[in-house]
Amino acid sequence: MDNLLPKIKTVRVMLQGMGEQQDAVFRMAFKMHHTTHYEIITRESAEQPDLVLVDTDSEAGLASWRELKAAYPGVPVAMFAGKTPSETSPYLAKPIKFDTLFPVLRSLSQGGHIFEVSENTESAGEAPDSRAPRKTTIRRFSPRRGLLGALKAASHGHQDIAVLHEGRPVLIVFPSIQRVLLTVSAAELERLSKDDHLAVVSKIVPDNPIWKEKAKVTIMSCLWQMAIWTAQGRLVYPMTPQTVFTLKRWPNLTRLAPVPESMRLSAFLTKTSVNLNVLYKVMPLEMPDILNYLAATSVTGFLATDDEYAAAQAKAENATADSMNVSSDVPDDQMAKEAQKAVSPSAEQPRSLLQRLMRKLLGKR
Structure with missing residues (x-):
């Protein structure tokens, strides 16, 4: 189906005011990301950037941010900083968190992830807690229709x-x-x-x-x-947010249509079993991307589910709930602890591959 596979999108990113370490982190991360091609360009390039990231932790950085904002009026010019911005702006918080970097970059390039300054915002305050519970309402679809x-x-x-x-x-x-x-x-x-x-x-x-x-x-x-295409960010019926699932085996993603974060989801789900609520807690990805991935792996037979799902499948024609709520605010039960362990550094798994490569690149142990 090569002629039907959507082409990998190229996003041109301009980095300004970055130190050597920060620049190296972005370059390595972009090199290892396959669902979107991130290309770093400079101000001297003839190409128009799709996104500009400016380190604004200094007065010079803030001045550069204002200059670039004026120079590229139709392009998101984001602040990359350790403290919350003092001005309303697209915002990427320091330090880089690899589990949320690409969803945030995708949102930034589409004009989202805006930090709104209000009267209650303290300019010297810390960045918002990315681990705060998230809630969303999802819809379902039947793969039999x-x-x-x-x-x-x-x-x-x-x-x-x-x-x-x-x-x-x-x-x-x-x-x-x-x-x-x-x-x-x-x-x-x-x-x-x-x-x-x-x-x-x-x-x-x-x-x-x-x-x-x-x-x-x-x-x-x-x-x-x-x-x-059929899922359109919906959950495949009869799965629910409580259905426990895992991958039977790793899909050959090089021969299948790309789904954002499919590499990370495949690596995670081949080594642990979770439900949608737990997955939403430990891997804060965009929900439509998660649901499209679950639809693709379910329909093609890669996804394994628990007995409750199998029983529900036998009653597929008696569907009642078309929409339901998903929340990352789940108790720290055994499933959640094992899932968190799978994505966190530990004695058995000290760092992710990307983190280990970056530490070597930066001369650290």
Whole structure:
């Protein structure tokens, strides 16, 4: 499904006023991040930055921030500081926290993560506590409906199946060779995948070697991509925030459509079991990214869930709750402690790979 995979986005970042260590940290972090390509540019570059980060812990840094804000009026110019800003501004707090760096950078590049100065804000105060409980409301979707449901059902059969919408074929599934022939454009396939009430018809087709030869997309990559398009930041039914899940094995992410933070989620979920509330607590990622990842891994069979989920799956047609609340304010029970241990430095796991590489780069032990 290479022609359908969204291209990795490039975000051009300008760093100003950084010391050698800070500059090295950003360069190493950007080098190891694969879902978005972060490119560092300079003021001398002819390219327009998508994001400017300015170290504002000095008066010179503040002056540089004001200058760059005027020089790039249509670009987010963010303060990178150890103290909360004295002016309303996009804001990245020091020190860099690798578990939240890229979600914050993504928000900054999209014009978000603004620190609002109010009368109650102390300019010399500490940065807001990123560990404060977060709450959000999520919606669910059924993977058995629409185009995704038809593809999933056809992939489990033994006959070649054409999936039609309004009398026209959208895709033809060949289970024997684990391939799919797409008969519409990627944009059209995405549009149809997002329609929960799409009327589709599955029809057996005769063996056709020419069609099979033209089928270049694997069923796995097609299911993965269509699950992301269908989910649209929703939780796959019948999972709930209390459903315990883990990964059976690591997906081959180099051959599948990118999901933000999929590398981190895969590494974490292959070594621990959590529910959505606990995951939201220990890995403060963007909820839509988490839910799209869960949809993709669930539909493709990589995600393993507990017995409660399996029982609920048998009653999928009796869905009642379409939306529910997720909160990171969960008790420190055994599951939460084990999950926190998996993402925190410890005697057994002193530092993450990125942290260890950075300490070597900076000449530390």
